[in-house]
Amino acid sequence: MGILAPRRTFMALIAAAMLISPFTIGSVPKANGAAAPFKLKALFNVDAESGAYDATKSFAFETDMKDGYKTVEIPVSALKTLTADGKLGSIAFVPADAAMNEDGEVVNGWPETKDAVYVDKMSIGGIQLFTNEAKRPFMFQNFSNEEDLYYSYAINGTVAPKCGVNNSRCLTFSVAGSAGTSWIVFNEPIDLTGMGGKDKLKFELDLSSVSYADWAPAPAKPQPGPNDAPPATVEIGPGKAYENIGDFAWETLKAGDVVYVYYRPEPYKEKIGIFAEGTKEKPIIVHGVPGPNGELPKIDGNGATARAANPIPNANRSLVRIGKDSQPAKYVTFENFEVYDAHASKKYTNASGAQASYAFNATGIWIDNGDHVTLRNNRIHDNGNGIFGSSSMYVWEGALIDYTSKDLLIQGNSVYGNGNVGRMFEHNSYIAAIGTVYENNRYGDLLAGSQGYGLKDRGAGTVVRYNWIEGGRRQIALDDGEDTPRIVLDPTYNNSFVYANVLVEHDHLFDTWGDDEIINFGGDDAAVPDRHGTLNFFNNTILTYRQARVYGQDGVPNLKDPGRVERTVLFYAPGKHVDARNNVFHRAGANPAPLVITDDDASIELRNNWFTEGYFYDFNEPDRHPDKNIGTITGADPGLINLSLEAQNYQLKAGSPLIDAGGGLPNAYGDLLAKEYAPHQQSVKRPDKGKTDIGAFEYVK
Known part of the structure; x- marks a missing residue:
């Protein structure tokens, strides 16, 4: 998903902004450096609730098409006329001449040869708005319009290493063929009233092509057989310390734990939540022990229950959940299980003890906020999605939720029979x-x-x-x-x-x-x-x-x-x-x-x-x-x-x-x-x- 954002008024207003500028071309301040054939526009003070802003209050400037930073300076005296109550709450950058033609297509938008905007060394007066050392005093806000995709652009806004003026960290925005970009939204509006006439908003800006280095995949990793695993530290199954999956305190998992779940003829109708961090030297391994004829332990979503002390977020969307937004799962291996029936046609027992239906996009195994997670030798079938892997960046109640799953190994699994009749949104795997x-x-x-x-x-x-x-x-x-x-x-x-x-x-x-x-x-x-x-x-x-x-x-x-x-x-x-x-x-x-x-x-x-x-x-x-x-x-x-x-x-x-x-x-x-x-x-x-x-x-x- 992208960052949560208003979806109603912003795009109509940005369309107007692309056609109106308070500055004539002759009065556009030029960035220091070479000739500047491409015009950009700085927009200010979006309303975070409605997405509205004053389209006439923007500041146009020029930058060249060469890779390299150029200094942009906006006088505070100009900013005071362009912001409400003399306070600067947010900034965005858009192509100054972007417009829609008669066919409803964007023209004069971001150049096809450029795919990123880098912003570095931002300050106003004596206030450092972004440095390598200071914690950034802002978040990123995105806008999109589901009805008009020409003006939808919702992916932007990260602090990235080695992109700044001196190969340091900088603000990075990706751009596409449309006109919009994300806003830098300050946590507290900056009061301009006390600033003098010589004070300026200054930043270094580079409209650039991203350099994607060539890379080659690492060699394949050995695939252990279904009976190969370190000795167990926890055993679950018939005659073991824990008879059922929910009897074990999964909330106590720690680095180095090896959980054996033994095959039994009847399935385990229980959900599993793995919200713990192993290390490279001490991974967490959840290992299904096959039966006498190679039968895998079965995790059946139909009628499944969950351990109350280890609640699984979005309970209607998964049977096995590895990681969540508030707790990453690191160096986790889940292997040798048959996982099935997390499907909208089936029900599970929710936290209140009532029967509830799974969502259409329910998943057999969901990796969320995973880091070095391995799924190996599993049979995954008859779910909405078989395997689902997700990353996120969004704003929730004023806080930025930001995590990316990485280094996942999907190895030796059998994945089939997943999906929903008549729907194209669920897949055997979706990561x-x-x-x-x-x-x-x-x-x-x-x-x-x-x-x-x-x-x-x-x-x-x-x-x-x-x-x-x-x-x-x-x-x-x-x-x-x-x-x-x-x-x-x-x-x-x-x-x-x-x-x-x-x-x-x-x-x-x-x-x-x-x-x-x-x-x-x-x-x-x-x-x-x-x-x-x-x-x-x-x-x-x-x-x-x-x-x-x-x-x-x-x-x-x-x-x-x-x-x-x-x-x-x-x-x-x-x-x-x-x-x-x-x-x-x-x-x-x-x-x-x-x-x-x-x-x-x-x-x-x-x-x-x-x-x-x-x-x-x-x-x-x-x-x-x-x-x-x-x-x-x-x-x-x-x-x-x-x-x-x-x-x-x-x-x-x-x-x-x-x-x-x-x-x-x-x-x-x-x-x-x-x-x-x-x-x-x-x-x-x-x-x-x-x-x-x-x-x-x-x-x-």
Whole structure:
């Protein structure tokens, strides 16, 4: 979620502000330094309740388009005329010439080549408003308009390291194509009445391009077997010190605790709340002990109760909760459980002892405010969301709630059957964090009739490797980081890695926009900056079983676009860059739908990929071509062992055209293919034969 903000009056007023300025161009004070071709405007004193301000009381200035700080000085004498009662309560920056054209589109907004505003060394008179040493005397306020997305911009406002004048901390705002920005709202309005004529509001401002350093994913971590764990410090189960989950005082968890929960035939109908901090040396491990035939201990949400002494926030939204806004969960591993039935069709026992229904977005396992959290070897099914991971920055009763989940490992899980019939908002997994790695997981079909995705991620530093992802309206959705600006401003936000996965598209027919795409990369919220870097897409095997038809046939009712031709689109990445190397793209079945690489303006680079013959680069514009197309192979048969949905053996057979046909990866990524997926929920060392095969698997005799 973004920062809580007024939603009614602000955007109409900002539209007026973009058209009105009390200063003529000739009287605009220039920032010190080089020529200033881009005009900005400072706005003052928003009403925090209504979002209203006086649109005529703004101060225009200029800055150049070069990266580097420029000094801006606003005389206090001018500020006194622009603020009510001579008090300065807030400041925001917007493009001075932004306006709406006849088509309702923003023109002269933030330049496309710039994506951040940095503000440093802010002072007024003798008062330091922001320094590295002092605690900042302000908060950030955001505004958005759900009805007019052109004027919605709600992600902004962090204090970030190494962005200031002397490589120090500074204020950072991200910008997008619209006109708004967040406000700096002072905790106490600054009284200007006693200040002299020579006093000025001074700050250093840089309208800049964020420098996103290249990064490569860390090597895969070993995946312990279900019986591998340190000795228990707490035991729960039949004949143990604690018979039931709620008998143990979870509120007393501490670093180094290892909780064993033993399998029993009947499920544990109890919620678990883990709100404690381990360390790297002494993690907290909650370990399910399998039964004699490998059965996992069951955590059943239907009729579940919770321990009164360890209350779980938002009780209707989770079965297992790891972390909360007031208490992070650090260095926690949760492994070897079957977690199910946190679903709107089920009920639980609330704190009053009454039966209550779960929310639509109830989750089997919710990581909230998590730091180095691992989910391993779990079976997660029949929930609203299977796995949910969240971060937050918002204002609550005057306090800034600000935390970002980070360094999450989702490893070796089976995730399937989640979602809600007729809804597209719940998914097998849905995570917003920094540094999430998905590896060795098997994602299956969602609940029949659900329109959710397989794997949805709104994070930075996302790595998807050695997974089997099957079903869902899209197999993978890598969207913008709307939970908190700390995700958007992280150096790893723009680029993602998806490699050595098996992606299987079934023959679904959803009456929903975007139902025919395998993966999207970028964003889905006009108010939040997209991931604008590169999707590194290496050595994946993609199979689509979607069959050819025209929407409106086959008795499907109420279709929005009854003339659309069925197709399978590989990449939806408008305005983004995709580096696709060594992938298999194959359409299967009796009458497969056309295979299309993209149907938007994405920049696609193709190297050493295999496509079923007769594919389209762009179905809507047949004359378009990829930016690079090197070593592409086409054919009717990729030479996989068994393509039937019953067998699904996508290993290479002798004579496959994929053998030794791959190319090298960029130098920084040469070690990414050390492993390959092993059916199921494991990975093994990828054979090294000297030459790389195309796809997720290397041929072995």
